[in-house]
Amino acid sequence: MPYYSVPGFNTSLSTTFVTCTVIFNSGTAVRRGRLYEAFFGASSAPNATDCNIQIDVGRTNTTFGGGINVVPNQIDPADVPAVNSANVAFTSTNSAGFTTNTGYLSESFNQRSIYSWKALQESMYFTWAAVANSGIGARALSPTYNSGLIATLSWLE
Amino acid sequence: MMFRPGSYQTWEYPDEGPRHKRLVEMDGYTCQHCMHNVKVTKQVDVHWCKTCMGVICDRCWNKPCSPFMKRIEELEKAVEKQRLIREWV
Numbered sequence: 426m427p428y429y430s431v432p433g434f435n436t437s438l439s440t441t442f443v444t445c446t447v448i449f450n451s452g453t454a455v456r457r458g459r460l461y462e463a464f465f466g467a468s469s470a471p472n473a474t475d476c477n478i479q480i481d482v483g484r485t486n487t488t489f490g491g492g493i494n495v496v497p498n499q500i501d502p503a504d505v506p507a508v509n510s511a512n513v514a515f516t517s518t519n520s521a522g523f524t525t526n527t528g529y530l531s532e533s534f535n536q537r538s539i540y541s542w543k544a545l546q547e548s549m550y551f552t553w554a555a556v557a558n559s560g561i562g563a564r565a566l567s568p569t570y571n572s573g574l575i576a577t578l579s580w581l582e
Numbered sequence: 583m584m585f586r587p588g589s590y591q592t593w594e595y596p597d598e599g600p601r602h603k604r605l606v607e608m609d610g611y612t613c614q615h616c617m618h619n620v621k622v623t624k625q626v627d628v629h630w631c632k633t634c635m636g637v638i639c640d641r642c643w644n645k646p647c648s649p650f651m652k653r654i655e656e657l658e659k660a661v662e663k664q665r666l667i668r669e670w671v
Contacts, residue, residue: 457654529612530619535602538595542610542619548636549588549612554654556661 427504428461429497430579433513433563434468438478438571442523442564444515445576447485447492449560450553456508459550460561462579463530466539469572475536476569480576482530482542483523484553485562491515500579509560509582523562536570550581588612588637589619613639617650 433446448458465480492512499506529551534540544550553559563576588611598604609622614636620626631638633647642648 457658529617532591534593535595538593538602540591540593542589542591544589544612546588548614551612551617552651552654554657554661556657 426581427507428500428579428581429504429507429509430462430500430577431495431497431511431513433511433576433578434573435514435565435576436516436573438565438567438574440566440568442481442566444492444523444562444564445513445574446578447512447560447562448497448509448553448578448580449485449512449562450508450555450557451510452557454508455555455557455559456582457552457555458509458561458580458582459547459552460578460580461544461550462577463542463563464539464575464577465534465541465563465565466575467536467570467572468575471536472570472572474569476567477533478536478565478567478570478574479533480531480540480563480565481523481528482551482561482563482578483528485558485560486524487558507582509580523564529561536567587622591619591621611637613637613642615639615642615645615648615650 435443435445492515495511495513497507497511553561565574587609591608593606595602595604610619615638620639629638629643631647634649
C-alpha cells in the first residue's frame with residue numbers, strides 16, 4: 426500500500442472552526458484510505474495574548490469547495506499517484522461536510538507548541554470508506570490566535 | 583503509559599515552563615467501535631469488547647459490538663450493490 430502526505434494549512438484561524446485539510450474520494454475511482462499521522466502547529470508569530478488552538482480530525486461526507494486542490498505527495502516517489510484528492514487552505518469558515526459528532530481526534534495545544542498524533546498499529550488508523558465523497562478532514566479554531574496553522578496529514582490507501 | 587500502545591501523541595513546546603515540560607508524550611488507542619482516539623491516563627480504564635476482542639472507549643463499553651471496519655465494509659458493499667443495480671437494471 427502506498428503512503429501519501431499533504432502539507433495542509435489555513436492562513437487565518439477564527440473563533441469558529443475553519444477547515445485546513447481534507448482528503449476525500451472524488452470522481453469515479455475510489456479507494457479506502459487510512460490516516461496514520463497528523464501534525465499541527467502554528468505557522469505565524471504567536472498572538473500577544475497567550476491562547477490555545479483546538480483541532481478536530483473527523484469524517485467528511487461531501488465535496489469541498491473553497492479550498493485549493495493539491496496533488497498529494499508520495500512518500501515513496503516510485504509509488505503511483507494517490508486516488509484520493511486533497512484540498513487545503515480553505516478561505517471561508519467552512520465546517521460543512523464534517524459529519525456531526527464524528528471528531529476522531531479532538532485536541533488542544535498552546536499556540537507556541539506543536540502537536541502530533543501517530544498510529545502505531547494498522548488497526549488504530551482512522552479509516553474512511555471507498556465511497557464517493559467519503560473522506561477525512563482536519564479543522565481548527567482559536568479564541569485569539571488568528572494567523573496561519575499547518576495541518577499535515579499522512580495516509581495510506 | 584501503556585504496554586504496546588495503539589497510538590502516540592506529543593505536545594512539543596519551544597521551552598520548558600512552570601506548567602509544562604518541553605515535550606509532553608502520551609500513549610493512546612483508537613476505539614475499535616467508534617474510531618475515536620482515547621488518551622491513556624491513570625484515570626482512564628482501557629476496555630475490551632468480549633465479542634470482537636477490540637480495545638474500546640468508555641462510551642462504547644457495555645453496548646452491542648459494532649466494529650468500525652465492519653461498518654465501513656458494509657457501506658462499501660451497499661454502495662457497490664447500488665452501482666450494479668444502476669448498471670444492470
